[in-house]
Amino acid sequence: MTDMNKRVSGAPGRTSWQREAVGFVLGLAVLAMLPLVFTDSYSRHILIMAFIYAMVASNWDLSLGYGGVFNFGHLALFGIGVYAYALLTKLAGMDPWVALVASGVVATLAAxxxxxPILRLKGIYIILVTFGFAQLVMQIIISQSDITGGTQGIVRIPGLYIFDHNMxxxxxxxxxxxxxxxxxxxxIFLRVLVRSRIGASIVALRDNEEYAISRGVxxxxxxxxxLAASAFFTGVAGAFYAAYQRNASIDVFGMSLATIVLSMVLLGGTGTIYGAVIASxxxxxxxxxxxxxxAWRPMITAVLIxxxxLVYPSGLVGMIQAAWGGLGGRLRRPT
Structure with a gap:
């Protein structure tokens, strides 16, 4: 391991690989047992949608939270994954599992x-270009209605399969x-990336661009x-969404979905990955x-956020850390 990697993995306040791995496995085990608690289809549907949102939000956190890049075209990558899967399976006849991975690749190429055009841009200019990109993709889909179904979308998209299991x-x-x-x-992909040397350089550019560049970044x-790394699983999430819902619609490019996912990133705490997952x-x-x-639901949700x-600017992760730190302090306090 290089000195740089040692410094990254041993940074003050950073949880060790071993402790994070144990926590990740335990969290995954809890999620895997949820179907035993929620046995009805509708409750499981809510959980599946939460998983999809969590993938999109956590990958957006990579570019927005860690990279400091205001990429407002991120949801367009999700939409590209949706339509790529729909077209590859329904029109090209590609195997759904191959199309799932291919959709992630298509989203990465789009990213x-x-x-x-934004390599040298900053601030509002990145927002404008990426937002324009999202609108351009939506207009292309609408204009090519013979292929994409336009505003009517695409229905009866082939779903995924698990051998002979009845899905x-x-x-x-x-x-x-x-x-x-x-x-x-x-x-796993996101956490390995942000804890690597590449992740350290991404954060360095976000925190002090001029200094990072002077040091060879x-x-x-x-x-x-x-942006490419944040796109692959976003596209895969879009493809899975299309396979699960069995339809593709331009609604995935709407501001409503973008607002929901961005709220998850901000509420969870930017630059955490896990925060976006929890908030989802x-x-x-x-x-x-x-x-x-x-109609009161979005207003109540907004007030909650x-x-x-206001209380925890670092989001839900900051709240959890504060609660954990307080509990640890009381446990260590002599009686």
């Missing part, structure tokens, strides 16, 4: 393309397992890596619990 009459347990596996792979290369579950379940409040951010 590389959108990165080129329709299994109470959604099959899709639950696939969604959890994809979330686990995505989270390439702004062009690292920005390209950041909290907001998805909370929004479902508030379903009877109708504001209150948490």
């Amino acid at each position: 590389v393309i959108v990165t080129i 329709v009459r299994d109470g959604k347990i099959g899709y639950f397992g696939i969604a959890l596996t994809l979330l686990a792979l995505s989270t 390439s702004l062009v290369r690292q920005r390209m890596i950041t 579950f909290v907001l998805t379940v909370f929004a479902e619990a508030m379903a009877d409040f109708g 504001i209150l948490v951010m």
Whole structure:
């Protein structure tokens, strides 16, 4: 291991690989047992949607939280994954599992393309270019209605399969397992990346761009890596969403979904990965619990987010850390 890697892994306040791995496995085990508690299909559907949101939000946190790149075209990458899967399976006849991976590759290529014009841009200019990219993709889909279905979308998209397992009459347990596996792979990929030397250079550029460049960090290369890395599992999440819902619609490019996912990133705590995952579950379940409040639901959710951010600017992760630190202090206090 190089000295740089030693410094990164041994940074003050950073949880060790071993402790993080144990916590990750325990958390994954708890999530895997949820179908034993929630046996009805609708509850499992809510959990599956939370897994999808968690993948998209945590990958957005890589570019927004760690990279400091205001990439407002991130949801377009999700939409690209949705339509790539739909077109590859329904029109090209590609195997759904191959199409799932291919959709992630297509989203990654799209991220590389959108990165080129923003390599030297900062602030509001990045927001404008990436937002314009999202609108451009949506307009292309609408204009090519003979292929994409336009505003009508694409229906009866082939779903995923697990050998001869019946994915329709299994109470959604099959899709639950696939969604959890994809979330686990995505989270492992992101955490390995941010704890690596590449992750350290990404954060260095975010914190002090001029100093990082003077120390040999390439702004062009690292920005390209950041956006491309955040795109693959976002595209895979879009493909899984299309396979699960069995349809593709331009609604995935709407501001409503973008607002929801961005709220998850901010509420969880930027630059944490796990925070976005936790917030995805909290907001998805909370929004479902508030379903009877109708038009008041988004306002109540907004108030919740504001209150948490006012008390804990670092989000839910900061709240959990504060609670854990307080509990640890009381346990260590002599009686």
